[in-house]
Amino acid sequence: MEAQGASARPVVEISLTVNGRPHTLAVEPRETLLDLLRMRLGLTGAKLSCDVQVCGACTVLVDGLPVSACTYLAYEARGRQVLTIEGLADGEGLHPLQQAFIDHAAFQCGYCTPGMILAAKALLDEIPRPTTDEIKHYLRGNICRCTGYKKILEAVLAAAETMASRHG
Amino acid sequence: MAEALRVVGRPVPRLDGFEKVTGRARYTVDLVVPGMAHGAILRSPVPRARILAIDASRAERMPGVVAVLTAADLRDIDPYYGQLVRDRPLIAIDEVRYAGEPVAAVAALDPATAQEALERIEVAYDELPPVLDLDAALAGGAPRVHARRPAGAPPEAEGNICFHARVARGDPEAALAGAAHTFEHTFVFPMVYHYAMEPHAVVAAADGPAVTVWTSAQHPFLVRADLARMFGRALEQVRVVVPYVGGGFGSKSYTKLEPLAVALARKAGRPVRVALSVAEACLTTRRHAARVVLRTGVDRDGRLVARVATSWLDTGAYADNGPRVTARAARRVLGGYRCPHVRSDAYAVYTNTVPAGSFRAIGAPQTIWACEVQMDLIAQALGLDPVEFRARNLGRRGEALLDGERPLDADLEAGLRRVAAAIGWGHPASPRTGRGLAVGITDAGAEPVASAIVRLHADGSASVHESSTELGQGVRTVLAQIAAEALALPVERVGVVASDTAGTPYDRSTGASRSTTVMGLAVQAACQEVRAQLAEAAAAALGAGAASLCFEAGRIRAPDGREIAYGDAVRAFFGGPGGELIGRGYVRGGGRWAPPPLFWEVGWGGAEVAVDDETGQVRVARYASLADVGIAVNPPLAEGQDEGAAMMGLGHTLFEALRYEAGQLQNGNLVDYRVPLADDLPALETGLVEDHNGPGAHGVKGMGEGAINPVAPAVTTALARACGVVVTELPLTPERVWRALRRARAQQAVSAG
């Protein structure tokens, strides 16, 4: 299981699934999931910001649950399904949350947006028709410095509606 | 004259929307340049010291380390930069002036090695006594943050005074002496941090005569100029590329990290990426803390007769944009009020703390807060309704408040009454709740120099080349709308090319709410040049007079009904499969831009707050924001700017303050520095005043900063009405309010006893 890499740093071989695609990689235990996604797989949608699990810019879903990829060891993702923002759209077809964020101008600089959308997805998976207060509570962990949140709440509410109507 | 607008004024979806919701939008931090090494910065642990020696040999010998940069590597360049005052070295030279100042930097093959190498650099410091706040800096015999006069320092700079601005009119001291009522108050505004979510990041390549930087910069051309000057390059040799920027708010104005990254890349002989952490971004720039003393005289009729203002702004260890912030503060402290006798002095003061620079509405939140809270205090003392008292003193549209200034271009009173109505002013409030109002004006726009190129391609789609930075404010969308309108094209057929000094023409800066207005005109002019060529091409193809043609949705129609698509006209003109029509647009100073400012950015705010007497906790229940925008080119984007500015204002009103102890920043991280969160959102209402009063295309004015200004005074005065206590220092933390309440109760007890 443990091996010495060329750099004489310990590595661990792991298999994981990212956006539906299996990967087997030798990772250093010190590597974060964010490092793996951004530097190894080139999936730069998840962003590094606060680095202390407060801002949520690095949010990805692991087995459906949001985690802070900045403080989540890549090693922990072994055997798990990771969903990043790049895997949310179905080809060119946007997820209802993505479409709602566009329709409601729910982002400006866009740096928080991938994490915000994935957090909102986890919320809607858990509570399909949340109240505004439930959204505020859930998204309290995702900072947006540009929008003032109002349009984000509107977008999440609208997406919930779209998704509910799609599922009848 | 009302134009029939097809694209401007519509809620067009953002051009960057798809990329941003799918995670494909690339920011500087996402870039990988082949062969790129990773940089890390060693920072001073102490606020002020002489650097006796740096031993980097152990770091240099580490496998994987490519280069270690110290001041010794800067001898062949001019290592200093700064707006106006060039006092900041790209890395400390001989002396450190604040805890966190870069002292050395490492480039290594991977980030972990770079980080580890920092620990092997030994620096011997001879600590010196620092000056850590305004009082210490201004005290007699205080140590000087800059012992030698930096290049570009203004003549009045002396001691720790970096810059002094004065606005004067009449004889204010005499007027004060003769005033029916005089008031004096002191207001204190904290150091706050922008927290743009993407910390500063640069990838620099300088392994030959050419220098290329990819950077999260708001002003690529000013960065280019600095790099060219510092590293002895011609402008054409320096390329500054600005990908999407993850928030700016002024933190990425002017030159920041770029010179260090270039120096490191030069030493390394290969591209180097330097991406700061949030903790390091906190050590890079901040908003000026301020102390403002206002003495105001009012006559028997409740009219302002005199105002003497003194503002001290803590600019930290380096001037950065402090002089301009200070000049702005000196004017803004006067508010939108008519006052015959004024004197306003503002001082930028050096301290051994993180340098302060631009931050959304530079100099205004600090001073407008002071001005507006005092207006309420005066109204209260005179027994006047604050709305009426303000209305009595607000300047009228067309009135110049100071000599040589642009006359007011908005109806300040009407807006005030509109926000008052929006929050139910005059109607009874619930117990422990109160309402407050404020109005702020800022002289916006910076220097009006911009250029644009518009290319109409052979398939009839168009590209706009201009160098505004897309910070999230939506500038590319708005400029595409202006171009689509001018070219009579559907907006989907217009693209805006990302800023890159190699291919997008000169723009002075992205800030001060200038882009929509100034760059919008350059884009419009470039489109007109294209349109004239297109008319000729179509006229030849259709055999009709150019003047008789009708342009609509990418097609040109002759009076006889025959039509030609733009692309066909372009191809017919060139007689081949390709070709393109190119238009240029310039905006330069003078003419319509005189006198300054370019326009007035006006924001009004009204708040309803509830206070918890026992804890001092303030809750903003409702907030109404109103901005004067001329015309909203894209209403949802304009609202979004306002909402964001208002919420950001709530941050410095309620929570935000950088805290120092013994010269060390205590809360430079997001665990301890609190910014507004989703559940802080009040019932927020934004309004836009659109009366086509701006100097830009279709009467547009810049916006996006004005809404931050009224928040603190509106909330502070609402709080005062909720609990009877005026707090003159921000932020309104529970403890601070609780202490004020306790003090008030104690005074009541004394007076009652």
Added chain:
Amino acid sequence: MLRPFEIHQPESVEAASALVGRYGDDAAFYAGGTELLLVMKEGLVRYRHLVDLKTIPALGALDYDAASGLLRIGGTVTHRALERHPTVRERFPIVAEVERLVANVRVRNVGTIGGNLCFAEPHADPGTLFLTFDAEVELVGTRGARTVPIGAFFTGAYETARQPDEVLTAVRLREGGPQTRWAYMKFGIHERPTLGVAVALTLDAERRGIEDVRIAVGCVGPVPARVPAAEALLRGAPLAEADGPLERAAQVAAEGADAVDDLHGSAEYKVEMVKVFMRRAFRAAAARFQ
């Protein structure tokens, strides 16, 4: 930036304990990592070996014994699992309620109860709450197993009674009876709370008198602690006339609070807030009888 380390994946508590025993100061147990990795990133602590406890299946168990009313929470059970577990929500609603307010959803998905207690960050919620349950902490190390009352577990800021090689295998809570209600109140404007107060209020059969009350105060000082003197003032008092004793108890609790000045506020302010929130938490618990 995390420095290089090795990760070990023991399959038993004994093996985990032995690993930490072997590597000594170079090793640490690793559960959720939400706190540990932050301090490791900052370089405040450096370990060359992390011993992953989540590879030990038994530590992830969450068992409820209806007969004894005992809830045994395995050391690697996450905050989120507690927040959402049906039995916890039904039988220990206050636990789910408090957990819902811990940090943010991402931290709760990863952070473990064992990690939280062992890290002993002063500005944490679960420890304060568990004090009012008289919870017990199970520790297993190279020298055997032992049980420590939670009141004796926290010994200082970031310090506990746990020996370096001991694994927190579980924390045990006993269900309150039908006459007990809990309330927990936290306060602050920062990411971590400024103050947390937990109250467990047990009334007599008629719900008129205070049969028992357990009050714990957290965050204001280095460790969360019960306030026995304050509890004593309330115990036995009639609920309808609790205001006076409550006021005195709040005063006593405040005087006993080991509050410190920090970014969250001055000690003076925190002491005052202890009073305010003790009153509010007590009233909230009492209100739950209605």
Added chain:
Amino acid sequence: MTEDRETTLEVVGRPTARVDGTDKVTGRARFVSDVAVPGMLETRILRSPLPHARIRGIDVSRARAVPGVAAVLTGADLDGLDPYYGVAYKDQPLLAIGRVRYEGEPVAAVAASDAVAAEAALERIEVDYDPLPAVTTLDEALAPGAPLVHERLRPAGHFRDLRALRPVEGTNICHHVRRTRGDGARGLQRAEVVVEDVFTFPAVQHVSLESFVSIARWDGDRLTVWSGTQHPFPVRKELSEIFGVPAHRIRVIAPLIGGAFGQKCYAKYEPLAAALARAAGAPVRVWVSVTDAFRTLTRHPARIHMRTGATRDGRLVARVVRAWLDTGAYADVGPRVAGKVAYLSIGPYRWEHLDVEAFAVYTHRVPAGAFRGYGAPQAEWAGESQLNRLAAELGIDPTELRLRNLLGQGEPYDPTDRPIDGDLPALLRAAARGVGWETPPRPGRGRGVAVGVKDGGGAHSVSASLVRLHADGTATVHVGSVEMGQGPRTVMAQITAETLGLPLEGISVQEPDTDLVPYDQGSSASRSTALAGTAVHRAALDVRRQLLEIARRFFEAPPDVVTLAGGAARAGGRIATYAELIAYHFGTPGGELIGRGEFHSGERDPGAPGPTAFWELGAAAAEVEVDAETGAVRVCAYASATDAGRAINPQLCEAQDQGAAVQGLGHTLFEEVRIEGGQVQNAGLIDYRVPLADDLPPTFTAALHQDGGGPGPFGAKGVGEIGIVMPAPAVAGAVAAATGARVRDLPLTPERVWRALRAADGA
């Protein structure tokens, strides 16, 4: 162009060091294969093993299951796009659809996290082929009842000269061109001497050391492609049509290219890269091996039947030509090559009677397309070789024969086209002098000459440029010319420096990037210096006008007293730097002046009819030694002369000519892509021989003629292609002169020469 003007030139005409020089000698130069896009996937292409087959089915399921594989694409997965591309006909699919038409045709492609995974996936793709009869030679393709390579043809409508495509219904002929003057047949009858030959020209490969590289990335509905292409804008157009995305959302970037020679004209792997990137949802790189480049494109092999009639005293009378060009499985620019062969096989001579017809023929072989000077090497191999034979038949010195018939300056090549704009006799004399023509060769050696002519600049040409003068008085030139080694960045910088009175060091030239440079048709047909250069020159003149206007206001002086030089304006003893003028104009030390310049064929005055922008003219002479026992040919001396109009940078012009000549020695002596039974036999550099250092003739000169007669800036014309035309006829003529053996098929391999010697001996 007077001597006076010449002496006033400061930068133009000087052998300035290349602006990309330092980067290239230090290894810093970033080629397209050095571009790395984060998250970029690697790709592999599965190619058809058969020259012609129906695809019954492709099973990619096992390939898709390989870990790391992000996308597996076949022709069946191209829904929602128009999967065919091509500059003449849209006949070439990104991946074979239902049918393969040549051995090596891409059938499936894989994008994976690394090349190993991609290879592994490739091995797991199963293709069920139903082999079909193939036509792999011209004879097979032209035989009655031959299987048709394409049943239906869709013209691309891209270029004006390719709008009038003339396929022959029911045959494999995709285009034919016939040009006549007088009456060819009767002309031959009247001629006193008639020679008749059939010449063949082989398929040759460009062998760019950097093979095809295309990287594609989709950002939503925006596409960015980095490609080693000579034609960023036409590639953009092709992508726009394939993917249905407007031009402004497509960005094509052409970093430095490691060799092109026509190979990288128009779309090649860009559409496939873009389709793969879309399918994979990630950036992908298609990097084709040098070996697989042989399965991508060759020069057109040709068979040319030629008859030339003359009078006894050496006056040319008539020429009748039938030429067949094998364009392979896809037309590419084949129709245009056929047109060139028809146009150029007559040479720059006075004729009374002409009847020339050329055919582009589909076969089941690797597609043939653009290659340096396309059409001219084939046509003039035949035409010049036949003149050499005619000279021998008439007993007239081949140089003299040509001098009697060459068109003089100002004489029309074709009544409808631009007259000849250079001094061909002078070029010919210079070349002959270069090998010591006036003295007889040593025994065992022989000499040959050839003249080259080519209509330069491309049929319809459009270029635009922007020149930006920055606030410090330095400038950036925006122009789409691609730097593949020929030096346009240096040349454009020189033109701008000269025009603006700036030092060359103060000028940079932007990398071609359709987002950052205005439209340019492409870097081919020797058009950049003359035509894109004209756009640059005009853009610089536009800046100059603005500067003069600002200076006039600044000095308050009449316009005619203001001069610009050395980065400053002067008037009546006063001086202001450009930086000062810009600061004065904008009211701040920032801002820039933007100049705009365009060139397009349609603007040319009616006095210059016809499509040719300028004539590329050259002549060469060779001296060879033939080993009679082995047939080995050694080129002992080679002299080339080229008309540059005005060499903006003489050193670079010479280098172009030398490079072309040596490249031409390749197809003269060794190079041939051998295809047997439809299978490429010698793909890759082990079996395919290109010229090496020791192939350089011991005496080797390239002379430039400059009389300022070009249409470009300062009288420049394009160079760089004509030099490849003359080696084959000159060397073959020299071989015949040395041995009496005439070889009509290239390359002149030892065996072929040995056989010819045997035949000559036998005869």
